[in-house]
Structures are given as structure tokens and as C-alpha cells.
Amino acid sequence: MKFPHLSSAAVAMALLFVAACERKPPLAPEIKQAMEARHEGFETIGDSMKKIGDTLKGGGQLDPELAAAAKKINELAPQTKTWFPAGSGPETGRKTGAKAEIWAQPEVFAEKRDAFIAAAARLAQLADANDAAGFATQAGELGQACKGCHDQFREKKH
Ligand code: HEC
Numbered sequence: 001m002k003f004p005h006l007s008s009a010a011v012a013m014a015l016l017f018v019a020a021c022e023r024k025p026p027l028a029p030e031i032k033q034a035m036e037a038r039h040e041g042f043e044t045i046g047d048s049m050k051k052i053g054d055t056l057k058g059g060g061q062l063d064p065e066l067a068a069a070a071k072k073i074n075e076l077a078p079q080t081k082t083w084f085p086a087g088s089g090p091e092t093g094r095k096t097g098a099k100a101e102i103w104a105q106p107e108v109f110a111e112k113r114d115a116f117i118a119a120a121a122r123l124a125q126l127a128d129a130n131d132a133a134g135f136a137t138q139a140g141e142l143g144q145a146c147k148g149c150h151d152q153f154r155e156k157k158h
């Protein structure tokens with residue numbers, strides 16, 4: 001099919017315009033890296049937490065698989081300290097659930113983060129001690145630590 005009324009130059013201009021609109025400003029490599037690390041990291045933390053929650057809710061209890069999941073969360077938890085460098089929020093124009101409040105209220109955010117790190121460490125300790133009852137209780141506490149931060153600092157939908 002032909003479009004005699006459109007010169008190829010006009011078509012090229014239109015395509016360039018579309019490309020320019022879709023192109024986002026480039027991210028500094030360290031910002032890009034932190035955003036990727038936090039996406040991957042939270043996905044892994046989420047999967048591990050789901051494993052623990054599903055098993056406990058289904059009447060199961062602490063077993064080597066749950067212990068491994070708890071250790072995975074504990075291994076990643078301290079890394080959250082490096083996942084939110086300044087400039088990695090909504091201003092990037094990228095898809096992110098990280099609210100600007102994280103950087104506007106850094107002390108509150110750090111408090112939630114440190115509570116989470118401590119709760120994850122405690123869960124891993126209970127797994128090591130093979131304390132099934134303590135583990136189940138602490139898994140609930142850890143879930144509250146996730147929620148405590150998400151409620152305030154994560155977009156509900158993104
Ligand atoms: C200190 C705050 C904080 C804590 C604690 C926290 N999160 Fe998050 N989480 C966030 C923020 C902020 C995002 C959005 C990150 C983004 O989109 O860039 C997020 C995103 C996620 C995601 C989506 C990942 C993605 O990119 O698709 C999952 C899953 C998740 N968190 C699970 C958890 C679980 C499970 C816990 C607890 C074991 C937890 N989080 C603890 C702040 C937190």
C-alpha cells in the first residue's frame with residue numbers, strides 16, 4: 001500500500017518524534033544497579049516469605065526448607081541499606097513502587113528497615129536453634145515488619 005500524501009521525510013520525522021517521546025533520560029549506572037538489586041532482592045525476599053507463610057498456614061512447621069528461606073531473607077535484609085540511594089525514586093520516571101517519602105523521611109525509613117533487619121536475624125536464629133514454635137511466632141513478627149514499611153513507603157499499585 002502507498003501513502004502518496006506522506007513523503008518519506010515526513011514519515012521519518014514522525015518516527016523520530018515517537019522515539020523521542022518514549023526515550024527516558026538515562027540513569028546513572030549506580031542508580032540503575034541499585035534499582036535492579038532492590039527489585040531482584042525484594043522478589044527473592046517475597047518468594048522466601050511466601051514459602052514460610054504458606055507452609056505455616058497450611059499446618060506445616062519449621063523444616064530445612066523453611067530454615068533455608070529464613071536464612072536467605074536474613075542474608076538479603078542488611079543489603080536493603082544499599083538499595084535506596086538518593087535519586088532512585090519516582091523522579092527516575094521508571095516503574096517503581098518506592099515512594100518519595102523514603103527520601104523525605106530518612107529517619108523513619110531507616111527505623112523500619114532496621115526493625116526488619118533485626119526481625120530477619122531473629123528468625124534465622126530461631127531456625128538455627130530448631131525452635132519451631134518460636135519460629136512460627138517470629139515469622140508473624142517479620143511479616144509485620146514488611147507491612148510496617150510497605151504501608152508507609154511503598155506504592156500500593158505500580
Ligand atoms: C524498609 C522498607 C521495607 C521493608 C522492611 C520491606 N520492604 Fe518490600 N519493598 C519496599 C519498597 C519501597 C518496595 C518498592 C521497590 C521498588 O519498586 O522500587 C518494596 C517492594 C517489594 C516487593 C516487590 C518487588 C518488585 O520490585 O517487584 C516485594 C515482593 C516485597 N517488597 C516483599 C517484602 C517482604 C516479604 C518483606 C519482609 C520480609 C519486605 N518486602 C520488607 C520496602 C520495604
